[in-house]
Amino acid sequence: MDAVSPNGAHLSEEQRERLLAEFSASSYEEWRQVAEKGLKGAPFEKKLITRMYEDIALQPLYWPHDVEGLAHLDALPGTSPYVRGATAAGAQAHPREIAQTLLYGDPVEWNKALQHDLAHGQTAIELTPDTATRTGRDPDQAHVNEVGINGLSFATVADLEQALEGIDTTQTPLFIDTGATSLAITALLIALTRQRGQTAANLRGGVTADPLGMLATTGTLPLALEAAYHDMAQVTKWASTHAPQLFTIGVHSHPYHEGGGSAVQELAFVLSTAVEYLRAMQHRDLTVDVVAPRMRFGFSVSGHVFMEVAKLRAARLLWSKIIEAFGGDTPAQPMTTHVKTALRNKTIYDPYVNMLRTTMEAFAGTIGGCTSLQVGCFDEVVRPPDEFARRMARNTQLILRDESHLDQVIDPAGGSWYIEALTDAVARKSWALFQDVERYGGMAKALQDGFPQEQIVEVVTRRDANLATRKDVLVGTNMYANPSEKPLEAHPIDANAVYQRRRDAIVDYRANNRVDITNKLSQLINATAEHRWEAAVVAAWSGATIGELSQALSPNTDTLPSISPLHPYRIAQPFEELRDAVEAYTSNTGARPKAFLANMGPVGQHKARADFATGFLQVAGIDVVTNLGFASVDEAAQAAIESGAPIVVLCSTDENYPEIVPSLVPQIKSARPHTAVLLAGYPVEQIEHYQAVGVDEFIHLRANARQILARLLELIGVAT
Structure with a gap:
């Protein structure tokens, strides 16, 4: 296709070459240097190359050399x-x-x-x-x-x-x-x-x-x-x-x-x-x-x-x-x-x-x-x-x-x-x-x-x-869940009614005159390989059932194969089991499990982790009670205890946790010993210390959400 100038006129070949000469083509190496600079030290292979289940590495950009020789x-x-x-x-x-x-x-x-x-x-x-x-x-x-x-x-x-x-x-x-x-x-x-x-x-x-x-x-x-x-x-x-x-x-x-x-x-x-x-x-x-x-x-x-x-x-x-x-x-x-x-x-x-x-x-x-x-x-x-x-x-x-x-x-x-x-x-x-x-x-x-x-x-x-671990996202299931949604009504098929109706129909069908059908089935059983197909069609046209045809066509079932089958795998099921357990608990008790966010400090200090914790807990169908943050540990502890929530999540920064956790968690545990206390984040050097003062779980980007939520529901008495 010819190049066109802004006023609509077609460019000559000379004009086109002159125009292209003003813009030098970038090489892969040049592009990669710019891309790595934008990563600010993060490994190129880790950030921009995607490893697939097929053991194929998806590149962030494809070039003509990627298809040379195909x-x-x-x-x-x-x-x-x-x-x-x-x-x-x-x-x-x-x-x-x-x-x-x-x-x-x-x-x-x-x-x-x-x-x-x-x-x-x-x-x-x-x-x-x-x-x-x-x-x-x-x-x-x-x-x-x-x-x-x-x-x-x-x-x-x-x-x-x-x-x-x-x-x-x-x-x-x-x-x-x-x-x-x-x-x-x-x-x-x-x-x-x-x-x-x-x-x-x-x-x-x-x-x-x-x-x-x-x-x-x-x-x-x-x-x-x-x-x-x-x-x-x-x-x-x-x-x-x-x-x-x-x-x-x-x-x-x-x-x-x-x-x-x-x-x-x-x-x-x-x-x-x-x-x-x-x-x-x-x-x-x-x-x-x-x-x-x-x-x-x-x-x-x-x-x-x-x-x-x-x-x-x-x-x-x-x-x-x-x-x-x-x-x-x-x-x-x-x-x-x-x-x-x-x-x-x-x-x-x-x-x-x-x-x-x-x-x-x-x-x-x-x-x-x-x-x-x-x-x-x-x-x-x-x-x-x-x-x-x-x-x-x-x-x-x-x-x-x-x-x-x-x-x-x-x-x-x-x-x-x-x-x-x-x-x-x-x-x-x-x-x-x-x-x-x-x-x-x-x-x-x-x-x-x-x-x-x-x-x-x-x-x-x-x-x-x-x-x-939510590296793979299933929208509405392991991420971005909606705990307040109204589930679809199942409308299950009445299997017994369907079976009885179809069973009665075939029994009534066979009660009619069967002499001609029996003869045609006998001819099918005795047919040579050359005439077997036509005999099957004639028997079917005469009224033979699929069971009768199958028995006549394949009477010997002594050597049936047997293997370990492949079971259908629906990837949402492990998380749906958590939701099912919470829905059953809610139906039985009249109240949905609740989590209280102990947000510490101003909004900028806790909001990112409060939002993360909310989404994390909603995956299991748990209601989350949030707030604009507390100025003191005592204030947060009192609010958490008065909320009556069986789950409390501490939301702040790693830098502030050493001043918060050793005081806040014991207050909650002392007043409500069976409260499950979670901490948003994973401050590696403080994990054992925080566990010692009563933190039950740590929720973070690399956490195994399925396992943590299952343990959490068990802690608060929700059977999974």
Whole structure:
């Protein structure tokens, strides 16, 4: 673009060079000297370089030399290695799908909510089956909390028809995450499609199996892993011929992300899973060019925007290289990515902050180039989201698309020295960890030996420590808490009622004439491998239930895998336990725990530490009584005693504490022996002396807030 002078005239090349000559370009060394001078002696590496959980050091400034030699920089959108996106025209030619999950267990209720949301901006359907359905059991074969809780309960074609009434799945893509195997659920869907007079060739979406993802989450599977691979191959082979728009294999990062893993771990384990599936399919005579386009990758994204953008870009880069290494053609190299906002950083307290979190996560997913996006509801960790919560989540995507116009630029992150360098760093770290898994013998073997679990536990330990000391901030939870907020009402689902209703429905369904169904199931059991798939669809169309289909398709469950699962890790929980204890105490006693600030001296002497102490205590939901300061120790002691507060915090300066603490603390302890006395600050040389006169805790910037607050609540009789 030509340079323009202040009066609007274009500058000649000679004028431009003369202008630039007047301003000398600064070097990195010159900038660093100025930056270090501004730090006033503080170490550059400590203050300006950020160490991430991915063991990547974020620089404070990125330069052209940081991206020199990166091979992917010359690639354009829609070209290998697809860092800049799978399609040349980006979201303008292939609009990003707006997806949502509906957590209704009853097919009729689920359909009502779906109809509403599709009419108000949703463009793709994410159907999450309940636990019973995902494990191939009818409602009366499962436990109460496995039916209709956190997913849709459906066992027959009739159930699926109710759930999808009025929905044309040849126009609106439908994605069903089926768990370990998709064979029975796919048979139900294809039977419904035929019942409607449609063909599978026009179906859009996916019925995807991710057995290793389910194994990592639950620790076991409803069938042997080899049987799951056999089913995966059968459905994939059928879909490649009869349902070309249907994904059949899911590869999800959610177990690793929600388990607390880093972006590098998440990406490495996802790629290892995908490679294991590729090899399993190759062993069953399917080529990489058939299998790779049937894979749909699911990623969770959370708070660090640029790390998440880099993760998604690095995923496409590495997947392209993997497919190339497997001998796949160029059309098989693009990665289809579904992004959902994470649960691990969502909070029960101050829940409306979750809207801000999901907005930034949706931004990261969009800038990162996802194919489809699912924004979680602000209250999803508290209760089943209602229409308002779903609308807020949906409108987040609509605003990013229609008001912020993020889809109008293809790969806006491309060319950023920061993001390109970070993309490369994430890719290199992930590839190294991926190779470690390969040396283990693949993802299944690594999970069996506990390798991913051990890796993630190390990161979780670091996260816990950083959250406890508030090095990592969770707004409204471990910092900037609001103790006077009114918690959301939970509105829990009546699990027993849902279970009974669904159980009765399937029992009544089976009471009808079953002769034809029994015959079709017998034909399925005796079908050869060549005719097994069609026999399953015919049995489903005839009325077989998902439990009957699953039993006929996978009767042998003697060799079920078993591993140590990855448990969902929501980082707010340790602090929420403190708040829960205080809320329960307040409800039982009618009074919230109270802390009195013994502010000493004029405002300038105590205000900084009084403000710090207030925020520190409010994290646990404690009410804080403050004041403008006391001129004498006796005055402060009398006010503290008369307040009746079980907690007193001394707020002043380290220089003044030697004159205050030895006199003030004994007065308080003498009058009220069980008072918990805290001191704001950490005067190292005086710690033992102050403890000897009665100081119970020291609160300061590096303090372990979680531990101190837990001990404090115990001291004042609040059970945690």
